Amino acid sequence: xxxxxxxxxxxxxxxxxxxxxxxxxxxxxxxxxxxxxxxxxxxxxxxxxxxxxxxxxxxxxxxxxxxxxxxxxxxxxxxxxxxxxxxxxxxxxxxxxxxxxxxxxxxxxxxxxxxxxxxxxxxxxxxxxxxxxxxxxxxxxxxxxxxxxxxxxxxxxxxxxxxxxxxxxxxxxxxxxxxxxxxxxxxxxxxxxxxxxxxxxxxxxxxxxxxxxxxxxxxxxxxxxxxxxxxxxxxxxxxxxxxxxxxxxxxxxxxxxxxxxxxxxxxxxxxxxxxxxxxxxxxxxxxxxxxxxxxxxxxxxxxxxxxxxxxxxxxx
Amino acid sequence: xxxxxxxxxxxxxxxxxxxxxxxxxxxxxxxxxxxxxxxxxxxxxxxxxxxxxxxxxxxxxxxxxxxxxxxxxxxxxxxxxxxxxxxxxxxxxxxxxxxxxxxxxxxxxxxxxxxxxxxxxxxxxxxxxxxxxxxxxxxxxxxxxxxxxxxxxxxxxxxxxxxxxxxxxxxxxxxxxxxxxxxxxxxxxxxxxxxxxxxxxxxxxxxxxxxxxxxxxxxxxxxxxxxxxxxxxxxxxxxxxxxxxxxxxxxxxxxxxxxxxxxxxxxxxxxxxxxx
Amino acid sequence: xxxxxxxxxxxxxxxxxxxxxxxxxxxxxxxxxxxxxxxxxxxxxxxxxxxxxxxxxxxxxxxxxxxxxxxxxxxxxxxxxxxxxxxxxxxxxxxxxxxxxxxxxxxxxxxxxxxxxxxxxxxxxxxxxxxxxxxxxxxxxxxxxxxxxxxxxxxxxxxxxxxxxxxxxxxxxxxxxxxxxxxxxxxxxxxxxxxxxxxxxxxxxxxxxxxxxxxxxxxxxxxxxxxxxxxxxxxxxxxxxxxxxxxxxxxxxxxxxxxxxxxxxxxxxxxxxxxxxxxxxxxxxxxxxxxxxxxxxxxxx
Numbered sequence: 001x002x003x004x005x006x007x008x009x010x011x012x013x014x015x016x017x018x019x020x021x022x023x024x025x026x027x028x029x030x031x032x033x034x035x036x037x038x039x040x041x042x043x044x045x046x047x048x049x050x051x052x053x054x055x056x057x058x059x060x061x062x063x064x065x066x067x068x069x070x071x072x073x074x075x076x077x078x079x080x081x082x083x084x085x086x087x088x089x090x091x092x093x094x095x096x097x098x099x100x101x102x103x104x105x106x107x108x109x110x111x112x113x114x115x116x117x118x119x120x121x122x123x124x125x126x127x128x129x130x131x132x133x134x135x136x137x138x139x140x141x142x143x144x145x146x147x148x149x150x151x152x153x154x155x156x157x158x159x160x161x162x163x164x165x166x167x168x169x170x171x172x173x174x175x176x177x178x179x180x181x182x183x184x185x186x187x188x189x190x191x192x193x194x195x196x197x198x199x200x201x202x203x204x205x206x207x208x209x210x211x212x213x214x215x216x217x218x219x220x221x222x223x224x225x226x227x228x229x230x231x232x233x234x235x236x237x238x239x240x241x242x243x244x245x246x247x248x249x250x251x252x253x254x255x256x257x258x259x260x261x262x263x264x265x266x267x268x269x270x271x272x273x274x275x276x277x278x279x280x281x282x283x284x285x286x287x288x289x290x291x292x293x294x295x296x297x298x299x300x301x302x303x304x305x306x307x308x309x310x311x312x313x314x315x316x
Numbered sequence: 317x318x319x320x321x322x323x324x325x326x327x328x329x330x331x332x333x334x335x336x337x338x339x340x341x342x343x344x345x346x347x348x349x350x351x352x353x354x355x356x357x358x359x360x361x362x363x364x365x366x367x368x369x370x371x372x373x374x375x376x377x378x379x380x381x382x383x384x385x386x387x388x389x390x391x392x393x394x395x396x397x398x399x400x401x402x403x404x405x406x407x408x409x410x411x412x413x414x415x416x417x418x419x420x421x422x423x424x425x426x427x428x429x430x431x432x433x434x435x436x437x438x439x440x441x442x443x444x445x446x447x448x449x450x451x452x453x454x455x456x457x458x459x460x461x462x463x464x465x466x467x468x469x470x471x472x473x474x475x476x477x478x479x480x481x482x483x484x485x486x487x488x489x490x491x492x493x494x495x496x497x498x499x500x501x502x503x504x505x506x507x508x509x510x511x512x513x514x515x516x517x518x519x520x521x522x523x524x525x526x527x528x529x530x531x532x533x534x535x536x537x538x539x540x541x542x543x544x545x546x547x548x549x550x551x552x553x554x555x556x557x558x559x560x561x562x563x564x565x566x567x568x569x570x571x572x573x574x575x576x577x578x579x580x581x582x583x584x585x586x587x588x589x590x591x592x
Numbered sequence: 593x594x595x596x597x598x599x600x601x602x603x604x605x606x607x608x609x610x611x612x613x614x615x616x617x618x619x620x621x622x623x624x625x626x627x628x629x630x631x632x633x634x635x636x637x638x639x640x641x642x643x644x645x646x647x648x649x650x651x652x653x654x655x656x657x658x659x660x661x662x663x664x665x666x667x668x669x670x671x672x673x674x675x676x677x678x679x680x681x682x683x684x685x686x687x688x689x690x691x692x693x694x695x696x697x698x699x700x701x702x703x704x705x706x707x708x709x710x711x712x713x714x715x716x717x718x719x720x721x722x723x724x725x726x727x728x729x730x731x732x733x734x735x736x737x738x739x740x741x742x743x744x745x746x747x748x749x750x751x752x753x754x755x756x757x758x759x760x761x762x763x764x765x766x767x768x769x770x771x772x773x774x775x776x777x778x779x780x781x782x783x784x785x786x787x788x789x790x791x792x793x794x795x796x797x798x799x800x801x802x803x804x805x806x807x808x809x810x811x812x813x814x815x816x817x818x819x820x821x822x823x824x825x826x827x828x829x830x831x832x833x834x835x836x837x838x839x840x841x842x843x844x845x846x847x848x849x850x851x852x853x854x855x856x857x858x859x860x861x862x863x864x865x866x867x868x869x870x871x872x873x874x875x876x877x878x879x880x881x882x883x884x885x886x887x888x889x890x891x892x893x
Contacts, residue, residue, distance in 0.1 A: 056798050060789070062708065133800030140798075145791035148810050150817075150888055160799055195889045211799060221798075425601030430831035433850065433869045437605075440854045440862050441613045510723075517726050521836045524728045525851050540729060544840075547732060548740050555736070558729040565724025573720075 003073050004031035005219060005251050006055070011068035011121070013050045013059055024050045024063065026275040032219065034074075037245065037252040039266030039283065041259065041298070047275035048255045052221045055120055055253075056138050057128050065121050073117035074135050074218045133164055137212040141224040143204035147196035153207050154192025157214070164215045179210040182247075183240060202233035206240065213244055220245075222254045226261060238265055259302050263287060271295045327570025334383060334564050341380040348381040348534040349373060357550040367552040369542060378534040379557040385535050387564065389446060390515040393453035398508050400454065401461025406500055408462070409469025420466060426459035432518065439527050446519075449528040453515055460511075461504045468500040509572030513565045520561060536561050595874050602870035607651045609866065610859040611644070651863075660864035663853075670864045674849065678868075680750055680757075681845035684768075684834055687761050689823070691769035692776065692830075697819070699773070700780035705807075707785060715777065723774035727833060731767040731840035738763060748842040764841045768833040772826060783818040787811050817888045824880030828873045 011028045014021040025047040032038050042048045053059050055070055123131070140146045148156060157176035161167050167175060173192070180188035183206040196204060205225065212220060222241070226234035238261065245252055256262055262269055262283065269286050271279040271294065279292045290296045346352075352372030360367040366375035408419040426434065438452035439445075522528030523537030531538050536557055543553025619631060635641050642650075654660060660670035703715040739747035750760045787793070788811060796806045835847035842848070846865055853861040885891045 058794055058797055060794075129800050129802070131800070132798055138795070138798040140791050140795055142791060146795045148792045148796075148814065149890055150813050151810070152889075159805075160801065163799075163801055163805075197890050208795065211795070215800070421597055421601065424598045425605060427828075428598050428602050428873050429605070429866070429870045430828045430835075430873060432832035432835050433866060436835070436850060436854055437609055437862065437866050440857070440859070441609055444855070513724060517724075520726050521728055524726075525836065525839055527851065527854060537726070537728070540726075540732065544732060547736050551736055554729075554732050558726065558733070561726055561729070562721065562724045566720055569720050569723060 005034045006032040007071040009069045012066040014066045015063040032251050036267045039262035039269040040255045041262050042272035046272040048272050070120040071117040072120050134215040136219045137217040138221040139208050139212050139225050142228045146208045152193050160214050183210045201229050220252045323570045324574030327567045330567030338380040338383040345377040346374045348378040366556045369553050381534040382536045386516050393450050394512045396454050397457030401458035402465045405462035405465030406469050409466040423459035423462045431456050444527045446529050449522045465500050506576045513568045606863050606867035661860040670860045687765040688768035691765045692772050696773045696776040700777045703781040704784035719774035727771040728840050734763050764837045767837050787814050820883050824876050827876040
């Protein structure tokens with residue numbers, strides 16, 4: 001059994017409140033395995049977003065991480081063979097080896113590196129520069145707010161590519177077009193000069209995904225990536241996510257309050273409420289036979305077409 | 317401790333200190349216009365904490381006497397502006413149509429002028445003096461509050477609770493007064509405190525320029541203007557009174573900030589909730 | 593194009609000043625020389641015996657060609673008095689704008705970045721204290737310390753050469769900058785904090801982009817639009833500032849002329865200056881709109 005990519009133990013994040021510090025995340029623990037999708041299900045205020053932000057070191061001031069450990073075994077050096085997947089579907093795995101499209105790991109230091117990871121919660125600022133974008137990336141909820149409105153998307157893509165891989169302007173431009181094509185934006189070359197406000201919601205989210213995967217990260221943190229989108233577009237974006245995950249072999253932590261999204265995408269799921277993990281397990285287990293009454297409530301609250309009126313509805 | 321209330325308390329303390337000092341000074345110090353030609357241009361000493369001016373008058377006494385005029389007129393002008401502006405803006409926003417356009421255009425024109433230019437124009441029409449200056453401040457000042465209230469009213473108008481009140485048959489007047497006005501007035505009141513500080517400074521400036529309170533009246537601007545010719549020889553006349561002005565000003569700003577902070581603290585909590 | 597009615601309003605107000613004054617405008621204009629013959633003659637010359645709309649038209653057409661009639665006090669055309677002074681005021685405003693930007697923008701940035709920590713509090717304390725200072729008092733203090741005691745700069749006056757102009761305008765410019773900066777710093781800081789909290793900033797950090805780049809390129813550019821808007825609003829405040837400061841330092845500009853003509857009740861000049869000031873503010877606003885459209889791709893004229 002391979003070592004989890006990320007091991008989170010007792011993560012605690014707090015914000016100053018009227019009576020001292022109030023925890024937004026209380027002692028949360030979970031594992032993320034390479035290539036899997038972990039869903040975090042919860043309502044607003046459950047602490048799911050803060051958990052994610054803590055993992056990339058972006059808890060907004062004056063909040064801070066009070067306690068816990070987030071052991072990252074994915075490596076933090078420059079990837080063997082540059083960024084981006086190679087022709088044969090091979091992708092550098094975090095520990096210096098190569099992972100093939102079918103999931104098998106070749107080379108690297110394999111197996112027992114339980115303690116040879118880094119604690120993300122205690123990393124110094126300059127160490128983050130080698131991790132963010134390259135090993136761990138994040139996409140946010142509102143694509144309209146995630147892109148700088150005064151620069152074209154081409155500019156933003158090129159800037160990220162030059163930063164991550166030191167490419168020249170023209171090489172970065174070519175790669176930017178390639179990235180846009182990978183997220184299925186038609187007429188990619190022409191789109192480079194567009195600004196965020198000229199794109200539809202779905203297109204913007206594709207662009208933010210392109211920006212996030214530019215460095216071929218091993219872990220993608222997705223905070224409600226489809227919440228701000230129309231239902232039909234949601235589906236497209238989730239399929240795109242799955243596709244990119246397959247291509248890059250990356251793990252995804254997907255946060256959502258939408259049961260349907262979690263059910264569709266996640267392999268395993270955590271249910272959070274008021275900063276705590278109430279329940280964890282595979283999606284099948286948790287959704288079919290929830291052990292915690294809160295989970296049962298959440299499930300019952302989803303209106304179903306086959307229930308009698310007022311039947312399943314009155315659960316929540 | 318709530319940062320807002322600390323601010324308010326310190327601010328109140330400063331203002332109270334000056335007001336108290338002025339009240340005590342009225343009895344304890346020589347009269348502001350009492351001349352003493354034997355002691356002209358005397359440097360600050362225990363007998364005359366701020367020194368004396370070219371006519372032997374006690375500068376501290378004159379300065380403190382000015383407190384009443386400056387504070388009084390400034391407060392009056394500010395809150396009269398608030399009254400007129402909020403009423404005009406609210407009515408304009410509620411009624412709509414051409415009254416709205418006329419009122420707001422008028423406000424636009426007023427705002428187009430640099431503040432002091434408009435005040436001076438009014439003083440030109442009415443003649444120099446404290447009355448002209450005060451009226452000028454109101455003529456130039458109402459427009460800002462009108463704009464503010466108009467914007468608030470417009471956004472409130474669309475909100476459901478106003479429409480709900482209409483369906484319940486409440487009269488226009490009741491809706492505006494009981495439901496709309498309390499919300500609309502709040503941002504204006506927040507600004508009004510720092511606006512008062514500005515008005516104090518404007519009155520002093522106008523008096524300094526000879527367009528406000530006229531000498532031999534004891535007013536901060538007048539005193540400082542009188543002392544300008546003696547800047548090198550009797551520096552205390554023009555410089556020390558400024559400290560009193562600043563003290564009052566800081567006090568009022570702190571009060572204003574403190575009350576504004578209370579709104580900000582609540583908004584921060586909301587932000588934090590959403591951040592999760 | 594909203595500006596047009598406001599422009600008209602401004603001209604109307606300037607025109608109306610003399611008519612709003614209690615008393616007969618002609619007698620006011622003549623002051624001590626008001627014999628019946630003079631009154632009738634002047635009334636006719638000035639066209640004050642014509643209908644109000646006709647007078648307004650005369651005022652307006654004159655104004656746009658730069659002719660505002662005759663000054664009562666100086667007995668020559670208003671434009672010959674006002675004209676030379678425009679340069680001094682314009683130079684002062686430009687200089688003051690420069691100093692204000694150099695002072696306020698870095699401080700606002702520092703305050704926003706050090707939010708709620710020592711640096712922020714120190715800056716806010718400084719702005720509160722400075723805000724409460726009357727501008728003429730600041731001017732006098734600067735004059736006392738730097739000119740009279742240290743002798744580094746002239747205490748007043750404008751000089752004849754450009755170098756002397758700059759020398760003479762330095763203290764006035766600093767004075768104006770000090771009165772403007774507190775409010776500007778506060779508002780700018782607030783807007784910067786908003787920008788810094790924007791999601792795209794987090795997103796950029798999450799991609800590992802260097803902080804220096806994020807701040808210097810993206811945050812700065814985004815706050816430029818609000819800065820430009822603010823500066824155009826502050827233009828009006830700056831003009832107000834020149835009125836007082838020109839008097840403190842005896843600068844021969846429009847501001848000192850305005851004050852002098854009020855005491856002398858020289859209405860043609862007062863009207864001309866009110867007109868000029870009002871139009872200048874409107875033009876500054878239009879200029880700011882154009883600048884915004886150039887900077888922000890979301891804005892289209």
